[in-house]
Amino acid sequence: MSSSAHDLRRRLRGEDQPGYVRLPGFAAPETGRRMLDDVIALARQAAAGRDVTPSLVTLEMQAGFGGTNPEDRVSKIFRLHRRPAFLDFLGWPRVVELVGAALGGDVDCFLSQFIFKNPGAWGQPWHQDSYYFPFQPRRPIIGLWLAITEATLENGCLHVLPGSQVEPVHTHVRDRRPDANHGYVEIVDHDMGASVPCLLDPGDLLVFDSHLMHRSTDNTSSGMRAAMVWHFATAGSIDPGSRDAQGRWRPSPVNDWMPYLRGGKTVL
Ligand SMILES: O=C(O)CCC(=O)C(=O)O
Numbered sequence: 001m002s003s004s005a006h007d008l009r010r011r012l013r014g015e016d017q018p019g020y021v022r023l024p025g026f027a028a029p030e031t032g033r034r035m036l037d038d039v040i041a042l043a044r045q046a047a048a049g050r051d052v053t054p055s056l057v058t059l060e061m062q063a064g065f066g067g068t069n070p071e072d073r074v075s076k077i078f079r080l081h082r083r084p085a086f087l088d089f090l091g092w093p094r095v096v097e098l099v100g101a102a103l104g105g106d107v108d109c110f111l112s113q114f115i116f117k118n119p120g121a122w123g124q125p126w127h128q129d130s131y132y133f134p135f136q137p138r139r140p141i142i143g144l145w146l147a148i149t150e151a152t153l154e155n156g157c158l159h160v161l162p163g164s165q166v167e168p169v170h171t172h173v174r175d176r177r178p179d180a181n182h183g184y185v186e187i188v189d190h191d192m193g194a195s196v197p198c199l200l201d202p203g204d205l206l207v208f209d210s211h212l213m214h215r216s217t218d219n220t221s222s223g224m225r226a227a228m229v230w231h232f233a234t235a236g237s238i239d240p241g242s243r244d245a246q247g248r249w250r251p252s253p254v255n256d257w258m259p260y261l262r263g264g265k266t267v268l
Helices: 003-013 029-047 084-090 093-103
Strands: 020-023 056-059 074-078 107-115 141-147 158-160 196-198 205-209 214-216 227-234 258-262
Touching: 003 020, 003 093, 003 205, 029 056, 029 074, 029 084, 029 107, 084 093, 084 227, 093 107, 093 141, 093 227, 093 258
Parallel strands: none
Antiparallel strands: 020 205, 056 074, 074 107, 107 227, 107 258, 141 205, 141 227, 158 196, 158 214
16 A cells, blocks of 8 residues: 555544545636536426436425525435536546545445535534445445535534544434434534534535544525535445335435446546
């Protein structure tokens, strides 16, 4: 393993390490704008009753939430990583190198989501992504969070708890706010007092371990705070799916396992 790969893994998963890495200016802002244009078109197609599968559009759940355009009501759009605007990013040599350094040469991309975070939208409470990923093996799993717009305290940037990647997956309780967004859960048994906000510019990238505790706050500004997130795990991971309302295991509605790296090379 190269020393830079060793260093990245240490920063993501090591004791007394932050559990995340911030890469300013990783992408040009235009890269994010192309992604935004693509998901706006998808949101409008879905609102017009067109079939947008395999993508999945979820709406903000707050009563009366809305705006002028269909995308103004959207919370997240999942299953995007096979679409050209998002697949192209995965083919970038810098992304290949980064993901390979973090996870090794045999990797799948299993989840992607564009988060609109429109004005007034809920933030996502404190959680660990591995709560949503009950795979075998449990780790390593990483997320890449690309800022599409600026992320500020007012528009609901991410907050992370440095060092919390060494914690096991904690109990998560359902988000207790009225009209909470589907799937939002919360860690309530850990002190988050040492958390730090991640103030990012468009094109900045945050790489983080799936045990890192993080949240985002509500968007109290008048503009959208958009981000694109991809998640990666070791190829051959076993995904039991997720539990439905009756507690039965079903294939996850949002995961889409796509081979990404084999022997360190892309297989897109
Ligand atoms: O960007 C956000 O608002 C929340 C994203 C997040 O928590 C995640 O990707 O796990």
